[in-house]
Amino acid sequence: GIQVEQSPPDLILQEGANSTLRCNFSDSVNNLQWFHQNPWGQLINLFYIPSGTKQNGRLSATTVATERYSLLYISSSQTTDSGVYFCAVGGAQGAQKLVFGQGTRLTINP
């Protein structure tokens, strides 16, 4: 099955810094989503981005499907950006299950 690898596993930054989170996947996908998991466990949808580039405020994402990776950019980080960020992909065939990476834990210090 598809393998998903996220890097870095942990990232500690000061408020105001910019960050880039990476997601590599091992096969063709027709679904790629980025999530932020809040302290209570809820997965918050950030982007649905199987290909191309999208922006939403301070966040943007790019997926290069032909090279099997996606990047999540966070600019001017705030303490509320802290948490775990997951990349999840859905394969091109069969049930539209999402395969999750292990996540990147982002800590933004004031």
Next chain:
Amino acid sequence: ETGVTQSPTHLIKTRGQQVTLRCSSQSGHNTVSWYQQALGQGPQFIFQYYREEENGRGNFPPRFSGLQFPNYSSELNVNALELDDSALYLCASSRSYNEQFFGPGTRLTVL
């Protein structure tokens, strides 16, 4: 538009018992997927229901079973609970093979 809801929020059971978790899908969505998230891990796919039929299953034993109802809500049943079943159980809904939206989860503790 109402989001995905799950009940209960927390649950404590003992080993060997059975548990039923419930999920109401987002309005207009016909597909429900269930995931298990152990502490410190990413969510793992359990199974998916599309129009009341199981439409794919992950690497989970048969004691994990489910249902989808005509209104597209869903249940996850786990029999003969084991300590390792302690986890956050997440339900997601979608319109067929599209973006999935997650509920707040049910935290299950097995003692």
